[in-house]
Amino acid sequence: MKITADDVPALERGVALLGSGGGGDTRTGATLLRHRLPATVTPVADLPPDANVLPVGVVGATAVFTEKLPGGDEVPTAIAAMERWTGVHADALISIEVGGLNGLMPLVSAHELGLSVVDADLSGRGLPRLDQLSVATAGRGLAPAVVAEPSGQVLVLATGSDTTIERTARAFLASSSGWAMLVLPPIPAAELPGCAVLDTISGALALGRRVLALGESPDADRLAEAVDGDVLATGRVLEVSRRLGPGEHGRPGFGRGSVTLIDHRDGSLLRIEMENEYLLALRDGRPVASTPDVLTVVDRRTAVPIACDTIRGGVEVAVLRLPAAPFWTDPRHLPVIAPRAYGIDTEPVLP
Structure with missing residues (x-):
């Protein structure tokens, strides 16, 4: 290719x-x-x-x-x-x-x-x-x-x-x-x-083509179909909090943070826990998606991904879940990138 x-x-x-x-x-x-x-x-x-x-x-x-x-x-x-x-x-x-x-x-x-x-x-x-x-x-x-x-x-x-x-x-x-x-x-x-x-690489190319084909302001159902996953929420970011994550042997860890928004579809509160990547999504306090699945946040109008270090309050977003590669759902490999691998005390949420 x-x-x-x-x-x-x-x-x-x-x-x-x-x-x-x-x-x-x-x-x-x-x-x-x-x-x-x-x-x-x-x-x-x-x-x-x-x-x-x-x-x-x-x-x-x-x-x-x-x-x-x-x-x-x-x-x-x-x-x-x-x-x-x-x-x-x-x-x-x-x-x-x-x-x-x-x-x-x-x-x-x-x-x-x-x-x-x-x-x-x-x-x-x-x-x-x-x-x-x-x-x-x-x-x-x-x-x-x-x-x-x-x-x-x-x-x-x-x-x-x-x-x-x-x-x-x-x-x-x-x-x-x-x-x-x-x-x-x-x-x-x-x-x-x-x-x-x-x-x-071919998978990323196909994924990008499907999302770009939606144009601007795609509705949630079409966006979910394009990413072969789910739309966890659509709404305006209410708050972004940041803190230093846990380290080892006296060394500081990666930066940690949380993103909170109200889902416009049903009024529920979605909170996303993040480190260098988005790791866990909770709806009204209950885990609904997590690593190893790919959690990503995109601009609601353009569907352009928003990075953990640039997301800010007031932005209209859609929160997506993309399915993990089979390599990571293998029980032998799952613990390496499950939430506890990042110090988050919860079991992985698997579809």
């Missing part, structure tokens, strides 16, 4: 929806992608079984990414370091996360390197932590990992647990440029079905 300029608006909308309120601003990624087309997307089944697929993506503060743009050397530098360390040459790339900015940036990188991107990713949505990626969840581990930041520093994390890799990478980013390109160990194509979420 070739991604052309005509596909970029739909792909951008699809990955923004799958970001679940996180994943970073997609506008910058879409702008970069428009100048690096066409991009090739290859289904997993079409790859030779022994093809070596490198996971890549942007990590860190994606808000800084829009101010400090990539110079173009970050991905080639990180891939070269991984190839030297492992002795394995990259045959294709795979995104670490289809939700948000990372649904677009691997296509940019692949075009520059003359490689294709696999129609899959390691999240199936937006996720905040490296140790939640599907490869970590499936037991493959994250080490060795390479982090290359815009000023030219390259960090190779040769060994360590998944939580250690996550913690060390973030400490490096906090003391350097704020964001970097990450490359994880190569995965043989034959092993991708067991440790990746398949068909996610």
